[in-house]
Amino acid sequence: MFDRSRPGLQTHPLSHGYSAAEHFPAGSAVNVRPMTAFDAEKLRTFLNELTDKSRRERFLRPISQMPDYLLRSLTRLNGARHVAFMAETSEEGSKRMVGEARYAVDPERPGDAEFAVAVDDRWQGRGVAAQLMEALEDRARAAGLHRLFADTLEDNHAMLSLARRCGYAVVANRREIGVKRLVKDLAASSVMH
């Protein structure tokens, strides 16, 4: 999914198989782990601290502060149908969330799931999203899903670039103008380890 030969980029899977520590050239480490309902406050802080632009790109509409109903739905995780991973870093002795990725199974097509990803603006461009997407895809494959898809604004170049690098096809979205659909057939793509 991304170039593991980059200097300073190493992955260390932990015992349960869905957590990894990512070491960045500056020496700071990012750990990717499954999100739980107990992470609600971290998620609220993370999403509220995104720039307006990033929050709009994440939710495809402007949101100034995260409403409670939306936060509740984002932390109503269900081991099989709604799965989320978060990236954390340690800063001054406490852990801070710097990214999230999730999928929710499409109720009409149980082999398909819609995903979304976001990374703290200060942490973008360092491979955090690629690491989150890898965890998400590994989990989706293990759950027997066939396809991941997402909608993204057509001017969201960072997401389009990330998606292409991760092997997603970028296709027109027939229902919404200005929105592209990203699609990946999981069975056809191999896991890079």
Ligand SMILES: CC(C)(COP(=O)(O)OP(=O)(O)OC[C@H]1O[C@@H](n2cnc3c(N)ncnc32)[C@H](O)[C@@H]1OP(=O)(O)O)[C@@H](O)C(=O)NCCC(=O)NCCS
């Ligand atoms: C889209 C988004 C998730 C990408 O996150 P990110 O963590 O910056 O993505 P990555 O770092 O994995 O990749 C971004 C760039 O960093 C580069 N990169 C990846 N790993 C790197 C590393 N170890 N060192 C240096 N650069 C690296 C990549 O080459 C990539 O550049 P390119 O795509 O121009 O070639 C982020 O911009 C974001 O949160 N946007 C707002 C929310 C959003 O748009 N979500 C999408 C809704 S589906």
